[in-house]
Amino acid sequence: DGTGLPLDAWVEADARVSGAMSADPAAGGYGSAYAPQGHADFLIDRVAGLGDCLSEAGTMAVAYELAGVTTGSPPLGVDDVTVSDDVVRVATEVIDPPDNWATLCRGISNLTYPLSCGGPRITNWEWDGLAYETDTTRGRERRWGSYVVVGTYSPDGGEFTLVAPAHPAGPADHTGRAGPDWSTPCPEPAGGWHPEPEPEPTAPTSLPPDPPQIDGLTEIPGFGGAWWDRDLDVENVRIVGDAAARADAQATVEALYDGPVCIVESAYTEAELRAVQDAVNERYLGIRTGSSMFVTSTGVRSDASAAAVVIGLAAPVPALEAALADEFGAAVVLERDFDVVGS
Secondary structure (H helix, E strand, C coil): CCCCCCCCCEEECCEEECCCCCCCHHHHCEEEEECCHHHHHHHHHHCCCCCCEEEECCEEEEEEEEECCEEECCCCCHHHCCCCCCEEEEEEEEECCCCCCCEECCCCCECCCCCECCCCEECCCCCCCCCCEEECCCCCCEEEEEEEEEEEECCCCCEEEECCCCEECCHHHCCCCCCCCCCCCCCCCCCCCCCCCCCCCCCCCCCCCCCCCCCCHHHCCCEEEEEEECCCCEEEEEECCCHHHHHHHHHHHHHHCCCCEEEEECCCCHHHHHHHHHHHHHHHCCCEECCEECEEEEEEEECCCCEEEEEEECCCCHHHHHHHHHHHHHHEEEEECCEEEEC
């Protein structure tokens, strides 16, 4: 309505529509934000209320119109979170960037040339005695490698201090995330999963973690996700509903697919979980210190353990974990990029 808002205002909208830029915000309820193209694309994908991305005089502008707007405070802001002083173990990349301090990479790092990542400064890092790779594409030698580090974060998460020497990381060291369980939770039928003679499936199966590829599977009422057990060659499908709904789903899946099927009860449909993921991205993905996000990733996953939104966390932030649990409950599963080894 033309009312000015502070840059950090929390805005929620019941709906959004695309529109051309308006010279007078009060006339059409439009506003604009200027950012590089990549930033604009990111916002359009994740922030409620953003619409078309327009280009004018070489400057990228985002035009939007909001419906049913309310403003207030976000459920959790960067000023509300404090990283605990627990001693944590992290297996990740460490990069010595052009500004001459070692960085502990959080979340996804770009290990292609030129190397880059976001994360806290390691206050007492020493390269002596460590094997590392080198990169000179930016005019000076930069060192990097994959290591196990043990230490503590500063309260704002911007610094990390070692309490033990770092050592090279191997595949077994990346234990912070349990990973999906692609097994089959149903008991084996009396005749086995593949009685003789075994028919050839008439449709492709879903390959974890890719979406299901059986035509019509996602349209089944109560569909809560699917995965393929490659060890048993069994298609697993989660369904929201009672025993009768699961029996109907079983018959529908068997009509779509000739292979063995396991129907599993689900608390949430896949559509509900996608909505939860969108809410997490809009409310919590931007909680960060500098370029370091505390929520490093979100994704919808159905496996033998649960159907939920899996959220990657970069550091021990009790207020953030509590806020996610309070708002979304069992619809979210937290996977930590660290192990707490002391306090």
